[in-house]
Amino acid sequence: MAVQLYCFGESGHSYKAALTLTLCGIDWAPVFVDFFxxxxxxxxxxxxxxxxxxxxxxxxxxxxSQSGAIQTWAADETGKLGGQTSAQAREVLRWLLWDNHKMSSLAGSQRFLLNFLHEEKRPQEVIRWQAGRLEAALGTLDAALQGREFLVGRDVTLADLACCSYLFYEEPFGFSRADWPAIDRWLDRIAGLRGWAHPYDMMPGSPADRA
Amino acid sequence: MAVQLYCFGESGHSYKAALTLTLCGIDWAPVFVDFFxxxxxxxxxxxxxxxxxxxxxxxxxxxxSQSGAIQTWAADETGKLGGQTSAQAREVLRWLLWDNHKMSSLAGSQRFLLNFLHEEKRPQEVIRWQAGRLEAALGTLDAALQGREFLVGRDVTLADLACCSYLFYEEPFGFSRADWPAIDRWLDRIAGLRGWAHPYDMMPGSPADRA
Incomplete structure (x- = not known):
């Protein structure tokens, strides 16, 4: 039986797992969760x-549960995407943790507030505060990608598939690829991998499908 | 040569690493970082x-870097605190990630805003918003600890040492042990472990030492 992934298209955290399962070559099927x-x-x-x-x-x-734990399970099962050496595996884990703490958590929250909450309910001070923190996180990511193809070693790893997740969504949340050239090229590199697909195509059943 | 840990007493993230190194029996010394x-x-x-x-x-x-990566390194080096089976190791990683995303990140940020920022600079809407999220995280943690001694298996693991970290500080940030009986008993259990010490005792050199 195929692996089941409870997920929904708007969830970048789900997308990290979905993309990793796919690129590891694991047979999986989405189970739509009605988050909204x-x-x-x-x-x-x-x-x-x-x-x-x-x-x-x-x-x-x-x-x-937890996207990073699912990603690590998929890498352990297939021997793919977890890094080539134990030193690289440690670096991969380091970026997974950073992503959960500083990148996807903020990007996901900011995207929610700016797109899925009624305009009159949006907490403006929170949005401004998060914008500053998101900018700092994007700066860290862009700096780490200077002169590199991927975050760890020479090949794509779980680290890339974690940190990129929210950056493929079109809904505005304060991220513009034009502002971050190293991130921009890296996203093209990831989107060029065999099997890559947009989150809404990988995880159907969301309101976005009917938009 | 002893392991060096760049840290400071107010940092619950540092404390997760410091406490783990200590309970793993690794010889380490703090290097004070002047965060403030x-x-x-x-x-x-x-x-x-x-x-x-x-x-x-x-x-x-x-x-x-990253407390969870340091914790995992210490467990790998010593064979301690990482869980007894591969299934437990996955559960440990799951809680480390949750802690980074939902627990310590919020507790740390809220404690900073409420204690280390001048009163007139405190963003009240952010504080109210974070308070709601922190309450939800504490609810998840308390529920997971119902009827259990520790988060994973029967013994203390990295998962406990991650999730507990900010909860040992006295500065007010919206957490009161009396409100969360399962967390309260679990913190006593952790504080009773041989080698346990308060963050300010484990990582000296901070303004708190002179208070």
């Missing part, structure tokens, strides 16, 4: 994941 | 860590 109607907050969903978040991977008796 | 005078933003420090953050571990030619 509070499915992740339901008791039923909390039984699957006490953290109340997407993505969740299910394969037989294995139930695993 | 912008040392982590200096060019010199960015050479050590492109992410511009504490903690950073240095052991010979190994330079490693």
């Amino acid at each position: 109607n509070s499915e992740t907050r339901s008791k039923e969903f909390r039984k699957l994941n006490v953290m109340g978040e997407c993505p969740v991977l299910v394969e037989g008796s294995l139930v695993l | 005078n912008s040392e982590t933003r200096s060019k010199e420090f960015r050479k050590l860590n492109v992410m511009g953050e504490c903690p950073v571990l240095v052991e010979g030619s190994l330079v490693l």
Whole structure:
């Protein structure tokens, strides 16, 4: 049976898992989660994941949440994308953690506030505050990519597939590829990998499909 | 030569690494970083860590940042605290990632805004917004600890040492042990471990030492 991934198209965290499963060559199928109607907050969903978040991977008796844990599982299963050496594996983990703390967390939150909340409900001070922090994170990422093809070693790894996730969405959240040349070229490189697809194509069933 | 940990007492992220090194029985020494005078933003420090953050571990030619990566390194080196099985190791990683995304990141930021920023500079809307998110994270943690001694398996792991870190500080940031009985008992259990010490005792040199 194929791996199931509980996810939805707007979730960059889900996209990190979806893209990793695909590029590892793992057979998987999306299970649409109705986030915008509070499915992740339901008791039923909390039984699957006490953290109340997407993505969740299910394969037989294995139930695993947290995009970075799913990514690491896929790399361990296939020997792909986890880095070539133990030193590279440590670097990969370092970027996964940074991404969760400073990059995707902020990008995801900012994109939510600016696109999926009614305009009159948007907390303007929070948006300004997050904008500054997101700018700093993008600066760190762009600096790390100067003169490099990918974040760790010479090949694409989980680190790239984590940090890039929210940057492929078109909805505005304060990121413009033109402002960050090293990030811009790196995103082209990732989008050129065999099997790459846009999050909304990889994880169908969202309101965005009907837009 | 002992492992060096670039850190400062107020940093719960540093404390996760410091506590893990100690409980793994690794010989280490703190190197004080003057965060409050912008040392982590200096060019010199960015050479050590492109992410511009504490903690950073240095052991010979190994330079490693991100508390969760340092914790994982210490567990790999010593065979301690990483979980008893590969399934437990996956659960440990899952909680490390959750902590970085939802727990320590918020607790650290909220504690900074409420204690280390001048009162007139505090962004009240951000503080209210973060308070709601921190409450949700504490709810998730408390629920996960219901009827359990530790987060993963039967023994203390890196997961506990990550999620607990900011909860040992006395400065107010919206967390009261009395409100969360399962967390309260779990913190007592961690503080009772041989080698446990408070962050300000483990990482001296901060303004807090002179208070």
